[in-house]
Amino acid sequence: MIPDEEQSLALHAKYGSSERVVTHCLTVTAVSRTLADAFLVHGHALDKRAVLAGALLHDIGRSRTQTVEHGYIGAKILEEEGIDKVVVEIVKRHVGAGISNEEATSLGFPKGDYIPHTLEEKVVCFSDKMVSSDTVRPFEEEVKRFIKKGHDTQRLLALKKSLQDDLGEDPEKVTLARESQ
16 A cells, blocks of 8 residues: 555554654655656656655654664554555665665664665655755755765765756756745
């Protein structure tokens, strides 16, 4: 099942997500909707329902932990709820700009690939990076945050470039243009 907004919000309530997390997820959903619409207008095949559900549920794991594990834990919650695998993978792969198998192993995660590969996964991951709390901000702010935390920015920048190459325009500009309307 791919949950709609009402069903997704009910899952947040069931698992005790904070108002702050839900508000953040709603903002990421708005950004994801903008990008999904842009990809659809440009003729790309994209499951918009999965993108919106994935965006709205991407941080449900924060009801259990505030660590990097929240993506993996959120995916487990959604699997147990019978949520469609496409949405589960979006949630699992949204953290940072993805987590490699080697990084996952060092973090104690089950063996697996936690890097966004599908267009749906990339849209939600990128949208999350465009949002701080409930505010849409320039992508460069996330790059600076990665640097400050000592994270490698290569995968983050590659995520944006991949979306830009597929879309034929800068996904950040598409997002910020919509926000200024």
